[in-house]
Amino acid sequence: MNIYVLLKRTFDTEEKITISSGKINEDGAEFIINPYDEYAVEEAIQVRDAHGGEVTVVSVGSEEGEKQLRTALAMGADKAVLINTEDDLEEGDQFTTSKILAEYLKDKEADLILAGNVAIDGGSGQVGPRVADLLDIPYITTITKLEIDGTNVSVVRDVEGDSEVIETSLPLLVTAQQGLNEPRYPSLPGIMKAKKKPLDELELDDLDLDEDDVEPKTKTIEVYLPPKKEAGRILEGELQDQVKELVQLLHNEAKVV
Amino acid sequence: MSRKVLVLGEVRDQSLRNVTFEAIAAAKQAAEGGEVVGLLIGDSVSALSGELIHFGADRVLTVEHDLLKQYTSDGFSQALMAAVDAESPDGIILGHTALGKDLAPKIAAKLQSGLISDVTQIEEAGGNIVFTRPIYSGKAFEKKIVTDGLIFATIRPNNIAPLEKDETRSGETSALSVDIKDLRSIIKEVVRKASEGVDLSEAKVVIAGGRGVKSEDGFEPLKELAQVLNGAIGASRGACDAEYCDYSLQIGQTGKVVTPDLYIACGISGAIQHLAGMSNSKVIVAINKDPEANIFKVADYGIVGDLFEVVPMLTEEFKKILVNA
Numbered sequence: 198m199n200i201y202v203l204l205k206r207t208f209d210t211e212e213k214i215t216i217s218s219g220k221i222n223e224d225g226a227e228f229i230i231n232p233y234d235e236y237a238v239e240e241a242i243q244v245r246d247a248h249g250g251e252v253t254v255v256s257v258g259s260e261e262g263e264k265q266l267r268t269a270l271a272m273g274a275d276k277a278v279l280i281n282t283e284d285d286l287e288e289g290d291q292f293t294t295s296k297i298l299a300e301y302l303k304d305k306e307a308d309l310i311l312a313g314n315v316a317i318d319g320g321s322g323q324v325g326p327r328v329a330d331l332l333d334i335p336y337i338t339t340i341t342k343l344e345i346d347g348t349n350v351s352v353v354r355d356v357e358g359d360s361e362v363i364e365t366s367l368p369l370l371v372t373a374q375q376g377l378n379e380p381r382y383p384s385l386p387g388i389m390k391a392k393k394k395p396l397d398e399l400e401l402d403d404l405d406l407d408e409d410d411v412e413p414k415t416k417t418i419e420v421y422l423p424p425k426k427e428a429g430r431i432l433e434g435e436l437q438d439q440v441k442e443l444v445q446l447l448h449n450e451a452k453v454v
Numbered sequence: 455m456s457r458k459v460l461v462l463g464e465v466r467d468q469s470l471r472n473v474t475f476e477a478i479a480a481a482k483q484a485a486e487g488g489e490v491v492g493l494l495i496g497d498s499v500s501a502l503s504g505e506l507i508h509f510g511a512d513r514v515l516t517v518e519h520d521l522l523k524q525y526t527s528d529g530f531s532q533a534l535m536a537a538v539d540a541e542s543p544d545g546i547i548l549g550h551t552a553l554g555k556d557l558a559p560k561i562a563a564k565l566q567s568g569l570i571s572d573v574t575q576i577e578e579a580g581g582n583i584v585f586t587r588p589i590y591s592g593k594a595f596e597k598k599i600v601t602d603g604l605i606f607a608t609i610r611p612n613n614i615a616p617l618e619k620d621e622t623r624s625g626e627t628s629a630l631s632v633d634i635k636d637l638r639s640i641i642k643e644v645v646r647k648a649s650e651g652v653d654l655s656e657a658k659v660v661i662a663g664g665r666g667v668k669s670e671d672g673f674e675p676l677k678e679l680a681q682v683l684n685g686a687i688g689a690s691r692g693a694c695d696a697e698y699c700d701y702s703l704q705i706g707q708t709g710k711v712v713t714p715d716l717y718i719a720c721g722i723s724g725a726i727q728h729l730a731g732m733s734n735s736k737v738i739v740a741i742n743k744d745p746e747a748n749i750f751k752v753a754d755y756g757i758v759g760d761l762f763e764v765v766p767m768l769t770e771e772f773k774k775i776l777v778n779a
Contacts, residue, residue, distance in 0.1 A: 210707065211726060214593040221594060232708070291559070292568055317707060318590055321571040323559035326527070330563035335638035336527065338556045351642075356552040357655060357710070358702025359646050365639035375708040376701060412602070414568025418584070419597040423734070429753040431745070439757050440764060443739065444771040446755055451737045453716040454659070454683060454772065 198250030198345075201305065202241045202274065203298060203312035203324065206258055206265040207231040210317060216420060230265045233313025236373035239380040240343060241311050242273040248345060250308070251275045255301065257294050259283040263396065270391035271383030277396040285401045290413035291323035297411055298324065299331035300404045307332075307368060314339045314372040322372075329370035337363055339374040456488035457544035457605065460537060462557075463494045463506055464549050470502055472656050473549030473609065475509040475616035480576050480609050481547045482510055482617065484583050491515060491541055495533040497523035500627060507625040510617040514627040515541070521634040524644075525553050528637045531560050536632040538565070545605035551655070554608040567604040574613040574713070574734075591707050591730030611656045612713045647702040652686040654703065659685030660714045662705055662732070665692040666721015666742065666761055673699060675765040676720055682772050688712065688732075690722045706731035718768075720761040724749030741765065 208214075209227035216222060230238070241252045253276045254269040256262045266277035280297055282289065302310065310329070315322035322338075329336035341360070342353035345367070354361040355374045383391070401407060430446075432439040447454045459481040463474045481490045492511035494502055496518060503514035517533040534557065538546070546561070548554035550572045562569035574595075575586035582599040585607055589596050600606070654660065661680045663673055673687065680687050688710070689703040705712055707730040717735035722728060724740070724747055732738070733752050740753035741764050750756045757764055 208590065210591075214590050216594070221590070290568060292562070292566070295559075295563065320587075320589055320591070321569070322555050323562065323569055323571060326556065326559035327563040330560045336560075337639060339552070356644075357653075358700070359644060361641050362643040362645070363639050363641050414566075414600060414602045415570055415598050416601045417596045417598050420589070420594060421596075422594050423592070426752060426754075429738070429740075429750060429756055431750060431756040431758060436757075436759055436763060437767060439759070440767040440771055443755055443757060444768065444775060447716065447737065447739070448775055451716075451754065453737045454775070 198245065198248045198308045199306055200241045200245055200250055200252045201302060201307045201310045202234070202237050202252060202254045202269070203310065203328065204234045204238065204254050204256045204265060204269060205231040205313070205316045206256065206262045207316055207318045214422065216422060219420060221420060228261070228265065230268055231313050231316045233315055233317070233373050233375070235380040236375070236377045237311035237313055238269045238272055238274060239378045240373060241309075243378065244309060244343070244345060253278060255280065255298065257282060257297050266396055267391050268383060270394045270396070271387040272381055273387060276394060279396065279398045280404070281398050281400055285408055286411065288413055288416070289411065290415045291321055291327060292414045293411040295324045295327035295331060297401070297404065297406065298328045300406055301399070302328065302332060309367060310370040312370070312372045314374050325370060325372040332370070334368045334370055335365050336370040336372070337365060338372045340371045341374050341376040343371060343377070455486060457485050458489045458491065458541065459485045459545035459547060459605070460491050460493055460541060460543040461511065462534065462546070462548045463492055463502065464551060464553055465494065465496055465499055465502065470505055471549065471551070471653070472616070473551060473611040474506070476611065476614045477547045477549055477609055478506065478510040479617050480573070480607070480614050481545065483576050483578065484545045484547065484605050486578065488544070489513075491543065493517070493534070493537050495522055495530055500629065503627040507623050508619050508621050511625065513625040516627060516629050517632050518629065519632060519634040521637060524641045526637050526639055526641065527556055527560050528639065529634050530557050531564070532634050533632050534561055535564060536630055540630055543604075548608045550608035550610045558606070558608050562606055565604060567606050568600050568602065570598050570600070570607040573607045573609045576607070576614065588734065592711070592734050593730070610711070610713065612658070647700050652684060654686040654688055655710055655712060657686035657712070657714050659683040659716045660688045660705070660712055660732070660735070661685050661718045661720065662688035662690065662722060663693050663698070663720050664690040664722030665696060667693060667698055670698050672762070675762060675769070679718070679765055679769045679772070682769050682776065683716070685714075685716070690725070690728045692723070719749050719753070720765055722749050723747050724752065
């Protein structure tokens, strides 16, 4: 089976966010594989181990994404491709990224494409479904279970807490939700092997794209931190009085009840 | 510049979800005096068209078909694209719900347009429609504009106020006939887990429990409080991992993101991943035995104490004022 994973390099969840000259400050920040993409990598490896084939992990971004791609290779993916847009693009949006990925994938005859359902930095959750539509294949988002039998696929989809059992077929794109699996940690032999696995680097030129083809349709005009919350009030006194006070505050001051 | 903006109404259990009315309000702003066209897609939805108009839509378009009884991206995209072809709108607004998140990117790909997801505020500034949205799990915000083509956005429930319902408003409803075909996926079964009580993502009040609730039964006092306040029950990942409740209740980075008017955190320590799912709530109350718990840092009001003592007292006090109100 020909399996592809769409992977994004993101800020570590625990990082404190600061802003300098109108942008999120990346200096010294830890970067990781977007956690939802990690589920996608793990699932791809499991599908390959069960059905045979090859897992290729693809990322769009800068050279620095190499590190996260190596981690995916160390987990067990077979090949990695970095589409480096650093020199060609100043800005991009989901239109940009999905067009680049679709252009790369269009002649790859992928049976299964996996991605995270959302990236924890930008949080738009658009790229997976967009790529599927551009490739004219079906997609199922936020899946928690994937079963493949020949070209028949049974998927469980999380829909705001409810579950849908869906039947569809390959070729298919799915996006991973928490609960799909428990991503493995790269093993030491895995890390050693990963160093020798192929990691190709492409630029827009290699995909016969130029800047104008992928020009973003939206633009960020401002990035800011939420106003710092004033320290809350810890109530004091007898518990019964605290409760009474709280109810009054919520009713009369905050007016939310 | 006045625009024609299309709003997809979202139907759940034969009624419109609140986010639909919020989307109409957002569409009114984006339309800048232009027309807001409501769109209903389903097997039998035209009875709901009046409500769209009462909440501000100028007229309504319906697409009804047996294959649209349940949402599928193939079925609904055919219906929505037919409406786009018929109306040539300048903008499209949907809720940032399971449906909107799944459908909107497909439509954006088809129209080769931008899409601004998970919008919490919309305003006109400097000749542009400016959308505000949280990034980095709510730790920062960005303002975005559309630079080319369609104004297309999904809005986060509970953030944009709906217009006042006006039952004297009237408008035309017309049916669009679409031949829905070639669905590539079929929903075999729907397992409802989250459907009890108030919809968590749209609730005005959320009572959430953490590891401090100690057991499945430990959620009972929270449920009683939720009932009095017409709220929904939520949980931290810790409570879900410990099997005190179903994962459908999980609030946080990997669960649901909620922005109710009132969030009462009971026995929740306040891990950063949990805060990502609730820190934009309007008022946060923390109840925790540990005065050092992180949750107190984001709380507007805190009570240091045992939730099993505090929560029942709260329920009784709220009952008193709500009876008097």
